[in-house]
Amino acid sequence: MNEIKIFSPATIANISCGFDVLGCCLDSVGDEMVIRKTQEKGLKISKIIGEDLPLDIHKNVAGVAALAFLEKLNKDLDFGFEIEIYKKIKPGSGIGSSAASAAGVVFALNELLNKPFSKLELVEFARKGEELACGQPIADNVAPAIYGGFTLVKDTDPLKIIELPNLDNLYATIIHPLIEIKTADARAILPNKIKLDDAVKQWANVGSLVHALHTQDYNLFASSLTDYIVEPYRSKLIPEFEKVKNNALKEGALGCGISGSGPSIFAFSRGNQIAVNVAGAIKHIYKETNINFNIYISKINSDGLKIIDAK
Numbered sequence: 001m002n003e004i005k006i007f008s009p010a011t012i013a014n015i016s017c018g019f020d021v022l023g024c025c026l027d028s029v030g031d032e033m034v035i036r037k038t039q040e041k042g043l044k045i046s047k048i049i050g051e052d053l054p055l056d057i058h059k060n061v062a063g064v065a066a067l068a069f070l071e072k073l074n075k076d077l078d079f080g081f082e083i084e085i086y087k088k089i090k091p092g093s094g095i096g097s098s099a100a101s102a103a104g105v106v107f108a109l110n111e112l113l114n115k116p117f118s119k120l121e122l123v124e125f126a127r128k129g130e131e132l133a134c135g136q137p138i139a140d141n142v143a144p145a146i147y148g149g150f151t152l153v154k155d156t157d158p159l160k161i162i163e164l165p166n167l168d169n170l171y172a173t174i175i176h177p178l179i180e181i182k183t184a185d186a187r188a189i190l191p192n193k194i195k196l197d198d199a200v201k202q203w204a205n206v207g208s209l210v211h212a213l214h215t216q217d218y219n220l221f222a223s224s225l226t227d228y229i230v231e232p233y234r235s236k237l238i239p240e241f242e243k244v245k246n247n248a249l250k251e252g253a254l255g256c257g258i259s260g261s262g263p264s265i266f267a268f269s270r271g272n273q274i275a276v277n278v279a280g281a282i283k284h285i286y287k288e289t290n291i292n293f294n295i296y297i298s299k300i301n302s303d304g305l306k307i308i309d310a311k
C-alpha cells in the first residue's frame with residue numbers, strides 16, 4: 001500500500017459526567033486525510049484544505065503525532081510520507097478537531113506500514129498532538145476516534161483505555177455556535193477544589209452510564225447524563241446554553257450537555273427521528289440571535305476511523 005485516504009471522525013468528549021475520561025465517536029461528521037509514501041525521505045504536510053492551519057510539522061497536531069509515531073518506530077525507512085488534510089471540523093468547536101487530525105495521521109501511517117502498533121500505542125502518539133493543541137496530552141477525544149464507540153480513559157500514566165459498548169440506536173444532534181472557546185481557557189475557569197457531594201453524584205453517574213451501555217438501558221443512560229461539576233462553570237461561556245438544553249430535553253432527547261470544552265452542545269436521542277426533531281427544536285434558538293451556527297446529526301460510530309480508499 002502506497003497511499004491511503006481515510007475518514008477521521010469528530011468526537012464528543014466528557015459525555016456530561018465523565019470529564020477527561022469519557023468520549024464517543026461520531027459517524028457523519030469528520031475530516032478526510034490522504035497520506036502517501038514519497039520517494040523523498042522524511043515527513044511533510046503538503047496540503048491543508050478548509051482551514052488556515054500550519055504546514056510546519058512541528059506546529060501542526062498531525063505533524064507532531066506523526067513524528068511521535070516515527071520516532072517510536074525508530075526505523076531508517078527508504079521512503080518518506082506526505083500528508084494532505086481536508087478539514088471539515090472547525091478548530092475550537094469542541095468536537096475533537098485536533099484529535100481527528102492527530103488520530104487520523106497515526107492510524108493512516110500504521111496501515112501504510114502493516115500495523116506495527118496497537119490502538120493503545122496510536123492513542124499515545126495522537127495525544128502528543130493534543131498536547132500541542134491544548135497544553136495537555138488529553139486522550140478523551142483521540143481514544144474514541146481510534147477505538148470507535150464509547151471509551152473510558154481509565155488511566156493516563158501508563159495509559160489505559162477501556163472500550164465500552166455502544167447503544168444500538170443512539171444518535172447525537174450537535175449544534176456548534178460559531179464562537180471560539182479555547183480549550184485552555186475553558187480549563188482555566190474550572191475550580192481546583194470541588195464539593196464532595198457533587199463528586200459523589202458525579203462518580204455515581206459515570207458508573208451508571210457505563211452500566212447502562214453494557215445493559216442497553218436507555219433510561220439509565222439518560223439519567224446518568226448530568227454534570228454537577230464542570231457544566232455550571234462552562235455553560236456561562238455558551239450563549240443560550242440553558243435554552244438549547246431545555247428545548248432538546250422537551251423534544252425527547254435523552255440528555256444534553258457541552259461537547260468537550262465547547263462551544264458545541266450535544267444531545268443524545270434514541271433513534272434518528274428524535275435526533276432530527278431535536279435539531280429542529282434547537283436551531284431556531286440561535287436563528288433568533290446574531291450567532292451563526294452549524295448543526296449535525298450523527299449516529300454513534302462503533303468503528304472509529306475508516307479507510308475510504310487505499311492503493
Ligand code: HSE
Nearest residue numbers: 013020140183260261
Ligand atoms: N476533556 C477535555 C475538556 C476535552 O473538557 O477540557 C477537550 O479536548
